[in-house]
Amino acid sequence: MTDPLRKPVVICRDVIKDYGEGESLIHALRGLTVDIYPGELTLLVGPSGCGKSTFISILAGTLDPTGGTVEEFGLCLHQLGKNARADFRAQNVGFVFQQFNLLPALTIAENVAVPLVIRGISKAAAMEKACVELAAVGMGDRVTSLPNKLSGGQQQRVAIARALINKPRLLVCDEPTSAVDAKTGHTVMTLIRKLALSPDRVTIVVTHDPRVFGFADRIIAMEDGRVKEDKRVQPNIPVEEGE
Amino acid sequence: MYWIALKMLTGDPSKYLAIIFGISFSCVLITEQSAMFCGLMMRTTSQIRDVHDAEIWVMNPNVRYMDDLKAIADTSDIRVRGVPGVAWAVPFYKGAAQIQLPTGRYQGAIMFGIDDATLVGGPQAKQMLLGKIGELQLPDAVIIDEAGFHQLWPNEPLKLGKTFEMNDCRATVVGIFRASLTFTTQPIIFTRFSKARLFAPQYRRSLTFVLAKCVAGESPEVVADRIQTQTRMKALTQDQFSWLTIFYYLEHTGIPMSFGTTVLLGFVVGCAIAGQTFYLFTIENLRQLGTLKAMGMRDSVLIRMVFIQALNVGIIGYCLGIGFATVVGVTMQTLRPILPFFLPWQVLAVTAVAVVLMVMLASLICIRRVVILEPAIVFQS
Numbered sequence: 001m002t003d004p005l006r007k008p009v010v011i012c013r014d015v016i017k018d019y020g021e022g023e024s025l026i027h028a029l030r031g032l033t034v035d036i037y038p039g040e041l042t043l044l045v046g047p048s049g050c051g052k053s054t055f056i057s058i059l060a061g062t063l064d065p066t067g068g069t070v071e072e073f074g075l076c077l078h079q080l081g082k083n084a085r086a087d088f089r090a091q092n093v094g095f096v097f098q099q100f101n102l103l104p105a106l107t108i109a110e111n112v113a114v115p116l117v118i119r120g121i122s123k124a125a126a127m128e129k130a131c132v133e134l135a136a137v138g139m140g141d142r143v144t145s146l147p148n149k150l151s152g153g154q155q156q157r158v159a160i161a162r163a164l165i166n167k168p169r170l171l172v173c174d175e176p177t178s179a180v181d182a183k184t185g186h187t188v189m190t191l192i193r194k195l196a197l198s199p200d201r202v203t204i205v206v207t208h209d210p211r212v213f214g215f216a217d218r219i220i221a222m223e224d225g226r227v228k229e230d231k232r233v234q235p236n237i238p239v240e241e242g243e
Numbered sequence: 244m245y246w247i248a249l250k251m252l253t254g255d256p257s258k259y260l261a262i263i264f265g266i267s268f269s270c271v272l273i274t275e276q277s278a279m280f281c282g283l284m285m286r287t288t289s290q291i292r293d294v295h296d297a298e299i300w301v302m303n304p305n306v307r308y309m310d311d312l313k314a315i316a317d318t319s320d321i322r323v324r325g326v327p328g329v330a331w332a333v334p335f336y337k338g339a340a341q342i343q344l345p346t347g348r349y350q351g352a353i354m355f356g357i358d359d360a361t362l363v364g365g366p367q368a369k370q371m372l373l374g375k376i377g378e379l380q381l382p383d384a385v386i387i388d389e390a391g392f393h394q395l396w397p398n399e400p401l402k403l404g405k406t407f408e409m410n411d412c413r414a415t416v417v418g419i420f421r422a423s424l425t426f427t428t429q430p431i432i433f434t435r436f437s438k439a440r441l442f443a444p445q446y447r448r449s450l451t452f453v454l455a456k457c458v459a460g461e462s463p464e465v466v467a468d469r470i471q472t473q474t475r476m477k478a479l480t481q482d483q484f485s486w487l488t489i490f491y492y493l494e495h496t497g498i499p500m501s502f503g504t505t506v507l508l509g510f511v512v513g514c515a516i517a518g519q520t521f522y523l524f525t526i527e528n529l530r531q532l533g534t535l536k537a538m539g540m541r542d543s544v545l546i547r548m549v550f551i552q553a554l555n556v557g558i559i560g561y562c563l564g565i566g567f568a569t570v571v572g573v574t575m576q577t578l579r580p581i582l583p584f585f586l587p588w589q590v591l592a593v594t595a596v597a598v599v600l601m602v603m604l605a606s607l608i609c610i611r612r613v614v615i616l617e618p619a620i621v622f623q624s
Contacts, residue, residue: 053622062537084543089618090520090539097621105254106247117244118540174622191542 008035009073010059010170016067017054017225028054030225031068036204038169041196041215041235044206046222052206055222059204060093060172061085073169090118094163096192098175100155102116102147102162109143112162119166125157133161137191149178153184158197160191171195177212187214193235247535248548251528252555253532262520262556263563266598269513271571272563273506273597275591278572280502286382287492288338288485289423290431293370297365297454298463300476300484301332301470304477308491309484310426312337314448322474323453328466332455333358336404336439340432342395343408350394350395350567358539364454365433366420374403374418385442386418391430400417409442425580426492510597518561518605521553525609529616536618545613561598565591 017029028051036042044052056159057063058070061077070077073092076087094115097100102111112133113126121129131143137157147155156176163171173192177185193215196203206213208239213219216237221229253259287290290309291300301323303313318323323332336356343349357364358377365376366386380385383406405416407447414434422431434442440449455478456467463480470478479487493499523530532545572584 011341053619057619057622060537060622062621083543086536086539086541088539089537093539095534095537095621097534101530101621102252103254103531103534105249106248110247110250114247114535115538117247118535118538123246 006037006130008037010036010066011071012036012059013070014068015055015058015070017051017058017063027225028136029058029065032222032227033068033091034220034227034230036202037218038202039197039199040203040217041193042202042204043190043213043216043219044204044221044222045208045213046228048208050222051225052222054225056172056174056204056206058143059170060095061089090115091166091197092226094166094171095155096163096170096171096173096176098178100147100152100159100179102155102158104147106152107144107146108139108158111147111158112165115162129165130161133165134158136164137161151184152180153187156180156184157191160188160195164195169191169201171201171203173203175207176205176208177207182211185209185211191238193237244544245551246549248551251531251548251553252524252552253585255446255524258520258524259556262524263560264514265512265516265520266556266601267564267567268516268596268597269509269601270511270561271568272509273594274408274565274568275572276502276505277593278568278584278586279523279582280498280506281587281590282585283310283426283502284489285375285497285585286424286426286583287607288488289425290355291481291485291488292367293423294302294335294364294481295367297333297335297481298457299329299455299467299470299478300335300479301453301455301474301476301478302451302459304475306477308488309337311457312451312489313571314446314452315453317448317450319450319476323455323470323476326466326470326473328457328461328469330454330456330458331361331363331616332610333361333363334436334450335364335452335454336436336443336449337451338439338449340409340440340441340442342414342430342432344395345407350430352391352409352432353425353427354432354434354439355445356434356436358454360436362435366418371422372421374416375400376418378417380481381415381417383413383415383438384417384434385414385438386420386433387416388422388431389419389421390424390428391432392416392419392474394428394430412438414442424583428581444513452473465541468572474600511602513601517556517601518608521602521605522608523610525549529612530620532613533618534619536616537621542600542608542614546610549609549613553602553609557598557602561595564598565594571618 012034015029015032019028019216046052064078099216109127112130116126134140134143137160139157176188189212215224216233218232220227238241303315305313320332320334323329336352340352340354342352362376362379372389401419403416407414457463467478467480467519575582576584
């Protein structure tokens, strides 16, 4: 779906991704074409195996497509070298994972500080910023806790703080509500929606959860590696504008 | 960045300790066996090292090690004295003796005959437990080592004046000294050269070595070469003779093979335990490593992190291992002095090299996994 009034910052054309070869060849994406715009919350939905995870892996620069082009913020990401792509991710991409993927040996403040440390910022400065970010998601009083001492919802808030500490232009959320209860899921999605409205940020949420649909501005439904349906929707929850 | 690596490593104390245990255990095996091997090898040269005054040993050209006794002409000491650069040269006898105790018991012994006039080559004053070296000038006098005394007279306190016979000649103990432990366990007896010829069975030639010292400013190696050229006898410095003896045992006995096998086993066990645990640790952390990779951490940084982790467990395992091996070795040697345990810096260096190899191997296997790891793993459920 294209919007003549706005300029897309993520442009995917005929994206193909195959796994394996010969008889075990699997076509995960079969010529997927889509434009994604900043300042809105885009949901990626579809049954298991339809290629959602593959697609966001390619968008996040963690996987190479077999064919087609993916342009993000004016860069053809998959033509970059391995290190340049790693640097791109460090500077532009924030991740929120289904299983949070916090490092269990680090305190939550240290976890949040990791993306800054990867960018070469000193631990002390990164920790200072991490504490501010944690306070912003309501976890300011638990900075020295280890992840296993937190509930699922708290861990997801920490993961969101970690994703945002770099002020990423692309926020990729993989099933952010699947490992938390309904109430926490609502809180998490409210937070993500608030972040998604930032005008220079692209936010993509992969989900199975129909309760999340109400937070979306746009829903892209996938099936068999293709876009089955791409529609704009009116969010039906109250949100504050801006971040 | 490295604090993340170390926190990940120590985050699971049981696995962390298992890796360290593997390396420490391997270190203990390698250090202990190498130190015992060195101790044994040192014992093969103890009779050479116990002669403090002489710098050069002159012997039959066919001698291959210290116990390979081949006689030389009785005038050899005079010929050596005539070589330029030799300050003095004295006869030195080494041979087997058969002790007969008043009880009728027989016991084999190692007998040294030292120069009658100077007593060069005998035990040092600090080695003497009872009596004095000068008392060898008394008739029938012999000095015996402490272990030998206990072998001849078990459960008796050290005492001078004990007598026995050798080759039907009476010998009286006038001194007891503490000898460096030898490779064999026979009593060591010192007597004058002239008496040694009586105590030992008679052969046409009775001189086995000539001990010599260089004049000040001369190098023992150069003088030894000169003696060799001029007398056509074998002349070696104390170090050269020690190494000749050690190499003989290395080449002609199964000692290096048996100790080497244990050392190798220690290395293999260390590699297996440390490598496997470290590898499992990496496999279990692949998702975390994938997360770091997805967040933009470069492969080179991840590789350095794995090396830091390997270095950490390597250093701690090494320190604990050699510490434990040293304490055990020294304690055992204190309790049972007969146990050979000699820990030169070279053994520590060899163990360190083994540990470096061990952790390198372990980390290389892990690094391969880290490098081929697709960061997209983080999106797999």
